[in-house]
Amino acid sequence: MVDRSFADLSLAAWYDRLNPWGPGDDFYLDLVMSARAVLDVGCGTGRLLSGARRAGHTGRLMGIDPAAAMLVQARRREPGVEWALGDLRTVRWRAEFDLVVMTGHxxxxxxxxxxxxLALAAVRAALAADGRFVFETRNPAARAWETWTPDRERRLADPDGGVVRVWHEVESAPATDRVTFTETFEGGRWPHPQVSRSTLRFLDEDALTGFLTGAGLTVVERYGDWDRSPLTAASPEIITVARPTGWARPTH
Ligand SMILES: C[S@@+](CC[C@H](N)C(=O)[O-])C[C@H]1O[C@@H](n2cnc3c(N)ncnc32)[C@H](O)[C@@H]1O
Structure with a gap:
């Protein structure tokens, strides 16, 4: 599912202002800098790989995203990265990456x-035999959606003048592991509020492991936050490092 809000060019330009570089980006940048060939799935506005190129990464960097408006931002930011429009099903993968990441949830x-x-099978196909797939998902036990309420609106100055208000609203309490919510932008250059609706899935640790195992991937590390602390019920994130099943840890 494409996040419709950021498929719109006028909203994609707001993505980085609403989601500034944080500890998660530092965590991934370290991994990217120590890998030869990296695929960033759902790369969005491309800040991770752009940051890596600017920090001196000389290997292969490829970002893929189905939202053209997000890739417009990425291409403007760093032409020296391979930016591809699509999703994991768009390309025939040839075990060419030693790191695949999915960041920003x-x-x-x-x-x-x-x-x-299908996405995990494609990740497996894109990974070299000793490669790593690293991603995070919000820990369902931490119930982040309970903070997605209109009273927590954000106000940002519009470069064209005025103020833009942005807020979230959950449509209904989750009865399953999916949460549907709206994100509304109001003010600035828009004569009417811009509303986008998205659904996100909140899988727990065991369900994640089940999907990964089914795709031929084995969990080798798991953390609950960007400081690599262990996963607990109160952890905000479930950060997973997986390897192709059958990968053997080097003995030396
Ligand atoms: C919350 S943004 C994260 C962007 C970026 N990874 C970051 O950390 O800034 C989620 C991204 O996933 C992309 N996306 C949506 N559906 C996708 C799919 N099926 N496969 C890959 N990416 C997808 C969206 O277009 C959007 O750019």
């Missing part, structure tokens, strides 16, 4: 079992 847009399984 992009993993949670994979809502249906079948799209999740």
């Amino acid at each position: 992009a993993f949670q847009v994979l809502v249906h079992d079948e799209e999740l399984s």
Whole structure:
């Protein structure tokens, strides 16, 4: 599912202002800098790989995203990265990456079992035998959606003048592991509020492991936050490092 808000060019330009560089980006940048060939799935506005190129990464960097408006931002930012329009099903992968990442909770847009399984099979196909797939998903036990309420609106100055108000509203309390919510932008250059509706899936640790195992991937590390602390019920994130099943840890 494409996040419709950021498929719109006028809203994509707001993405980085609403989601500034944070500890998660530092966590991934370290991994990217130590890998030869990296695929960023759901790369959005491309800040991770652009940051890596600017920090001196000389290997292959490829970002893929189905939202053309997000890639417009990425291409403007760093022409020296391979930016591809599409999703994991768009390309025939040839085990060419030693690191595949999904950052900024992009993993949670994979809502249906079948799209999740197909995406993970494609990740497996893109990974070299000793490669790593690293991604995070919000820990369902931390119930982040309970903070997605209109009273927590954000106000940002519009470069064209005025103020833009942005807020979230959950449509209904989750009866399943999916949460549907709206994000509204109001003010600035828009004569009417811009409303986008998205659904995200909140899988728990065991369900994630089940999907990964089914795709030929084995969990080798798991953390609950960007400081690599262990996963607990109160952790905000479930950060997973997976390897192709059968990968053997070097003994030296
Ligand atoms: C919340 S943004 C994260 C962007 C970026 N990874 C970051 O950390 O800034 C989620 C991204 O996933 C992309 N996306 C939506 N559906 C997707 C799919 N099926 N496969 C890959 N990416 C998808 C969206 O277009 C959007 O750019």
